Amino acid sequence: MSKVVIKGELPSLNEYIKAERANRYAAAKLKKRYTALCSVYARASHNSGVEFNWPCKLKFTWYTKNNRKDADNIAFAKKFVLDGFMKAGLLGNDNRKHITGFQDEFAVDKRNPRVEIDEITEDEDA
Template structure:
């Protein structure tokens, strides 16, 4: 994956983040168990995303804002609901801000987003983040 990430981010304007990231159900269970446990998960996931975003930035990836974002989630099976998986975009947007990739993730910078899912057990699980064009 690391070799693929370097190769991909140097030839296109995409951020690639390996999965899994924490899904919505897991996060809710942490939140119910202990509020600090959920805060710890959020901090960890945001840090992981920020690291991959910084790496992409070092390869010249940038998004002009305001923009629409396209998330392509490559997953091995259909066991988890799409909304549970796509919840991880919260960590990705927060990671973008932490990395200095975007100034803010409000509507002045992010006009919207779309989620696409590809089920492929032979592919490495990941999310591809890119600008969405009409």
């Protein structure tokens, strides 16, 4: 199974909104920074032989330091991940022709926060 692991916690929707309101360019800078970070991890995985069979569903497992952030705010970071996948050449486009659905799971790992992105194969849906 193909899996990309991005170390650390990505910004939540609330953090992104706060940046938008603080400065005209702050949210764009934040998006650019975290898209580039996700791209680095995606490219490293791709170079190690990770391939996804498009179209497919993606499973995101979000490991955070604690339970303080709401799940919907955490999952907002998919935007950074998918744009990073495109930038790294792992994904041609993040439209619905390539991505047919998402599954999100949430867990706490205070020592190793991260997001793991797996391809959900047909067998796993049955």
